[in-house]
Amino acid sequence: MNANSWNLTLSTARLILRPQQPSDYESWYQGFANRLPPQHKYDEGLVDLARCDLQWFSELCQRHQKRALLDRDYIFGVFLRETNQHLGNIDLSTIRREENQWAILGYSIHNQYQRQGFGKEAVKAALIAGFETLNYHRIEAAINLDNEPSIALAKSVGMQKECMRSGFYYENEQWVDHFIYVALPSDLGLIEKPPVMTDDI
Numbered sequence: 131m132n133a134n135s136w137n138l139t140l141s142t143a144r145l146i147l148r149p150q151q152p153s154d155y156e157s158w159y160q161g162f163a164n165r166l167p168p169q170h171k172y173d174e175g176l177v178d179l180a181r182c183d184l185q186w187f188s189e190l191c192q193r194h195q196k197r198a199l200l201d202r203d204y205i206f207g208v209f210l211r212e213t214n215q216h217l218g219n220i221d222l223s224t225i226r227r228e229e230n231q232w233a234i235l236g237y238s239i240h241n242q243y244q245r246q247g248f249g250k251e252a253v254k255a256a257l258i259a260g261f262e263t264l265n266y267h268r269i270e271a272a273i274n275l276d277n278e279p280s281i282a283l284a285k286s287v288g289m290q291k292e293c294m295r296s297g298f299y300y301e302n303e304q305w306v307d308h309f310i311y312v313a314l315p316s317d318l319g320l321i322e323k324p325p326v327m328t329d330d331i
Contacts, residue, residue: 136198164240206221233264237253272310274308290312290313295307
């Protein structure tokens with residue numbers, strides 16, 4: 131990452147994770163347009179793409195870049211290595227740096243590509259990069275209490291259930307409890323590092 135752009139790219143056996151670019155528009159659009167109806171309670175399913183033209187998508191990519199450069203959010207598009215098909219998104223959002231080096235993880239795979247291990251593969255790559263490249267020490271995921279697919283994914287990549295936070299997210303016009311799953315570098319067999327303080331960046 132330099133002063134003008136964020137271009138961190140992660141590679142796995144089947145996937146490429148990287149910042150989305152305007153040239154990804156067709157692949158991104160097809161990923162959303164080809165979604166199936168919701169497959170479970172927390173599957174968003176089909177979405178309205180009426181306003182999502184190339185200009186809208188280009189501006190979205192620019193916003194993602196700005197937020198990464200400010201160390202607020204790092205949003206990766208997840209692409210199939212062989213075809214460049216857009217499979218979903220992974221994001222890491224900074225909660226606090228300084229002595230905590232603390233982030234929250236989000237993940238979403240289009241439902242036509244679920245149950246093929248892509249989510250696990252992408253999330254594990256993002257966690258490793260979060261620790262080794264983005265210098266987080268603690269990465270957590272907040273998951274609805276009955277979201278079994280998301281809980282299973284978190285467990286599969288080595289995240290540990292830490293607690294339940296009451297009224298943690300405002301969803302569907304009410305405050306909702308969430309389980310908190312956490313990963314530290316040691317959970318993935320990585321070396322613990324001291325924090326990179328603001329004045330040192």
